[in-house]
Amino acid sequence: MTTLHRTFKKLCDPRINRKKKHKLSDIIILSIPAVPCGAESWDSIELFGKTNLSFLKQFPELKHGIPSHDTINRVFSMLNPHHFERLFME
Structure with a gap:
């Protein structure tokens, strides 16, 4: 498990348990490097x-x-944007 996975495990996942296929931390970990690499939309992520x-x-x-x-x-x-930002800045 990476440091980013551990950090974002603290973020509350607002989804219904039975509808979770992907872990919240995986979605976030995918998105973080995508944006500086030029991703500007959900499709590009x-x-x-x-x-x-x-x-x-x-x-x-x-x-x-x-x-x-x-x-x-x-x-x-x-997601709660304030909580996400606080964890991202850790």
Whole structure:
């Protein structure tokens, strides 16, 4: 488990348990490197993940592959932005 995974485990996952396929920390860990690499939309974060899948597979937490852009969008829209920012800045 990476330092980022440990940090974002502290973030409350607002999703319903039975609807969780991807871990919240995996979605966040996918998104963080995607943005400085040029991702400007949920679609481009998904594309970044698919393009870099061989690299991302080194993280054992990423069991279900790359989440869809709809999932990434839905998850980020439900997060508390202040809590996310505080953890991101740690």
